[in-house]
Amino acid sequence: MKTNQITITCLDFSTYGKKEPGTVVGLGRKKEPGTLGFGRCKEIVIPIGGGVLDTKRMSNGKMIFDNIHGNIQLSKTESRVLESPYYQRLRWIRQLGLAFYVFPGATHTRHAHTLGVLHVMDRVLKSLGVAAPDEEFYNPTKKSEKKNFHQTMRLAGLLHDIGTFPLSHTTELAYIRHYKKRRQNGYKGISENHETLGSHILCKTDFEGGLTRVLKEEGIDPEELSSIIAGKSKNTLANQLVHSDIDADRMDYLLRDAYHTGVRLGIYDIDFLIRNMVLVSEKNKTIFAFKEDSVHVVESFLVNRYFWYSQIISDGTNYKFDLMAAKIYEYFLENGLAYSFNDLINKVSQNPMEYFTFNDSYFLAKIHEYLSGRINHPVIRELSLMLTLRIPPAQIKIAPAVPTLIKNLDDKPKLIEKLKKSFAWLEDVMANDFPEDWLITDIPDRDVSFTKSKKELLDSKTPLFDSEGIKIVKRSGSLELLVDQESALTSVLAEIKNFIPRIYVSQKTYDKLKERKILDKFTELLK
Numbered sequence: 371m372k373t374n375q376i377t378i379t380c381l382d383f384s385t386y387g388k389k390e391p392g393t394v395v396g397l398g399r400k401k402e403p404g405t406l407g408f409g410r411c412k413e414i415v416i417p418i419g420g421g422v423l424d425t426k427r428m429s430n431g432k433m434i435f436d437n438i439h440g441n442i443q444l445s446k447t448e449s450r451v452l453e454s455p456y457y458q459r460l461r462w463i464r465q466l467g468l469a470f471y472v473f474p475g476a477t478h479t480r481h482a483h484t485l486g487v488l489h490v491m492d493r494v495l496k497s498l499g500v501a502a503p504d505e506e507f508y509n510p511t512k513k514s515e516k517k518n519f520h521q522t523m524r525l526a527g528l529l530h531d532i533g534t535f536p537l538s539h540t541t542e543l544a545y546i547r548h549y550k551k552r553r554q555n556g557y558k559g560i561s562e563n564h565e566t567l568g569s570h571i572l573c574k575t576d577f578e579g580g581l582t583r584v585l586k587e588e589g590i591d592p593e594e595l596s597s598i599i600a601g602k603s604k605n606t607l608a609n610q611l612v613h614s615d616i617d618a619d620r621m622d623y624l625l626r627d628a629y630h631t632g633v634r635l636g637i638y639d640i641d642f643l644i645r646n647m648v649l650v651s652e653k654n655k656t657i658f659a660f661k662e663d664s665v666h667v668v669e670s671f672l673v674n675r676y677f678w679y680s681q682i683i684s685d686g687t688n689y690k691f692d693l694m695a696a697k698i699y700e701y702f703l704e705n706g707l708a709y710s711f712n713d714l715i716n717k718v719s720q721n722p723m724e725y726f727t728f729n730d731s732y733f734l735a736k737i738h739e740y741l742s743g744r745i746n747h748p749v750i751r752e753l754s755l756m757l758t759l760r761i762p763p764a765q766i767k768i769a770p771a772v773p774t775l776i777k778n779l780d781d782k783p784k785l786i787e788k789l790k791k792s793f794a795w796l797e798d799v800m801a802n803d804f805p806e807d808w809l810i811t812d813i814p815d816r817d818v819s820f821t822k823s824k825k826e827l828l829d830s831k832t833p834l835f836d837s838e839g840i841k842i843v844k845r846s847g848s849l850e851l852l853v854d855q856e857s858a859l860t861s862v863l864a865e866i867k868n869f870i871p872r873i874y875v876s877q878k879t880y881d882k883l884k885e886r887k888i889l890d891k892f893t894e895l896l897k
Contacts, residue, residue, distance in 0.1 A: 431508060434485060438626050442489045446510045447521060447588040448528060455726040456532060456571050456581050456718075460484060462729035466627060467537040468695060471760055472688045473631035480531050480538065486622035487527035490640075494611065494618060495520055497644045498658055513589070522590055523611060526598045527618050532581075533568025536733040540692045544699035545711055562711040569596045571718050579722060601837055606655045610837045615821045616643070616660075616671055624675060627682055635678045638671045650841065650849055652834060659841035659849060668840060668852065669859050672820045676863075679818050684870055687762060693810050693874060694757050699733065701750045708736060749808045752876070763810070764880035766873040768893050776817065776867045779825070789813055789871050792895045796873070799888055807882075810874040817867035821860060824853045 431444040432452065444452065451457055460481040469476040495501035502517035535542040542564055549562040560566055573592045576582040585592045597603045601613035611617060621640060628636030646664035650657055660668050682688070702708035709717070709728060717725040737754050745751040756763065771789060776782055793811045800809055821840060827833035833851060834841065840852040840860075853864045875883070883889050 436482065436485060436489065438486055438622070438629060439489045442485055443508070444488075445508055445521065445524075447584075447590065448488070448524065450584050450588065451525065451528060451581065454579065454581055454584065455722045456575070457481075457529075459726045459729050460531065460534065462731055463534055463536060463538060464730055465538060465623070466631070466682065467540040468691045469631065469682060469688050471691050473633065473682070476627070476631045476682075478626060478630045480534050483623055483626055484528050484531050486626055487530065487618045488524050489527075490621045490644075491524055491527035491611065491618040492520075493644050494621075494647060494658075495523055497647050498649050500607075500649070518589065519608075521588075522595055522598065523608060525585075525590060525595055526608070526612050529568070529572065529581075529595070530599050530612060530619060531564070531568070532571050533564040533566070535564055535567075536728065536730050537692075537695060540695045541699045541733055543692070543696040544703060547696070548700055548703045549711070559712070565600060567711075567714060567718070569600065570715055572596045572599075574719055575722075606657055606835055606837070607649075610657055613837045615838050615840050616668065620675060624671075624678060627678065631682060633678070633681055635674055635681055638674050639667055642667050643671060648843055650843060652849055655835060657835065657841060659843045660852075662842055662844045665842060665852070665855065665858055668842075672840075672860060673863075676818060676820050676868075680868065684818055684868075689872070690763055690765065690874055691757060691760070693812055693872070694753050694763065695733070697808075697810055698737070698750055698753050698757065701747065702736060707740075748806065753808065756876075763874040764877045766875065766880065766883075766889065766892075768889065768896055770896060771871050771873050773868060773870045776869050777865055779823070779867065782867075782869065785869070786813060788896065792892065793873070795895055796888075796892055800879070803886070803888075804879060804882060807876065807879040809879075810872075812872045814870060817869050819867045820863040821853065823864045824851070824861075827851060827853065 431446050431449045434442045434444065436442050458481075461479055463480045464470065464476070465478050465480055465483050466473075466476045492501065500516070500519065501507070502514060502520045506512045506514065506517055507520055535545065545562045549557075549559075552559075571581055572585070573582055573596050576586065582592050585595065594603065598605070598608045598612055601609045603609050612619065621643070624636035624638065625640065628634055642664065643660075646661040646667070647658050648661060650659045699708060703710065714725065714728060717728070737758060740751070741754050741758060745754060755761070770785055771792070774785070776785070790813065793813075797809055797811075800807055822836070822838050824833075827836050827839045830836040833839055834849065841849055842852050842855060843849055852858055853861050855861060883892075
């Protein structure tokens with residue numbers, strides 16, 4: 371073959387017809403070495419001119435166009451992972467759950483996001499000088515320790531969300547709450563979250579078509595990959611690249627979510643940020659840090675993330691629908707109407723295609739099924755109807771059951787205790803006076819924050835090696851934490867946490883509570 375031509379398998383469908391020079395076609399199931407495509411195939415030669423594509427690379431992987439990062443090239447290993455039902459499931463899970471109720475364009479998927487994280491991870495590795503050369507990385511016959519680390523980290527980006535639940539964190543909240551209730555009653559099972567499920571997929575599917583088998587055949591250690599994704603690897607740099615205040619995951623989703631929601635808060639200079647990342651050796655450990663000249667861009671990233679999280683994830687209108695969906699799904703779990711976590715674990719290992727159906731469509735099908743007449747519980751039926759028709763609940767906004775800036779973390783436990791007692795009082799009143807009505811309360815486990823405070827980092831005993839703490843290399847060559855820099859805005863902002871507890875009821879319940887002056891009594895309790 372001439373160097374300016376490439377042999378590709380083209381789908382033999384009329385819609386694919388004649389191809390223009392430079393066209394890339396057929397990104398489906400691989401048929402033979404050097405070909406791409408699926409269905410009825412034929413081999414064609416397309417002149418590409420100017421070295422646009424590397425034939426050797428294309429013969430070993432895939433090229434995907436992403437609306438955020440442009441062309442994303444995949445290795446042979448990544449292409450095999452991409453084709454698995456475990457990964458393809460992510461096509462059917464929205465990145466931001468029900469955020470499209472508020473931001474109509476927010477229908478992008480975990481599939482697109484994880485591809486973006488892989489790409490950002492690759493850029494970071496190259497900037498830090500720990501990536502294998504392209505000629506080596508995309509050649510499956512070449513092996514080296516550097517290439518293996520490069521590939522493992524790209525896969526960590528690609529697979530960090532492999533255990534994601536339907537509507538992302540929305541239904542996961544139901545599993546977590548259901549698990550906590552059973553733990554209080556003596557249950558001693560494994561934690562029920564996307565991290566546990568993801569680890570099981572990576573490490574316990576050693577059979578034909580399973581990801582464990584694919585990873586082993588490609589020379590990747592599934593256990594090490596899982597530990598990196600969990601932030602528990604012995605390799606400090608690997609943990610930091612996946613779990614830090616500025617990591618590949620966050621660098622992608624800020625740009626991607628900003629694009630799809632139309633909320634520009636997530637925009638930052640990714641090129642400048644990556645260009646100013648450097649490797650540092652400290653106490654026989656290798657970590658990455660940012661050059662002192664980039665502090666303002668680093669802080670811009672943190673501030674943007676703070677306001678992005680407040681506006682998109684913790685948005686009052688958006689989040690209330692997430693809580694309603696979680697309440698409905700928790701009812702399904704409690705009554706055996708949805709897959710238990712143990713069911714999911716079993717399906718991962720025994721029936722991958724049935725597990726594939728555990729996506730957004732699974733949750734929505736349950737809602738539609740019960741709305742068609744199978745829901746007997748009046749509260750769940752009302753919530754399901756409200757969720758389906760986008761009818762928001764009423765929020766009881768009485769301080770401190772409102773967004774609260776906490777400047778001293780020592781005050782938080784007392785605040786939470788007061789909220790719990792007040793919520794319990796309101797639940798008792800409603801159970802006696804309005805037994806047919808419902809109440810949704812939420813005391814978040816995590817606050818909205820800029821970054822870890824100095825006190826939080828010192829609690830880790832080795833703050834410089836805390837993966838979440840941002841490190842700065844000064845012009846003198848010394849290393850210090852960003853929060854230690856007196857001139858840094860973050861040194862002040864890190865001390866502030868935005869704590870957002872919530873109470874929701876139906877509008878009719880809110881009116882009754884107000885009419886009977888129960889909200890006045892509730893206000894007195896919270897003082």
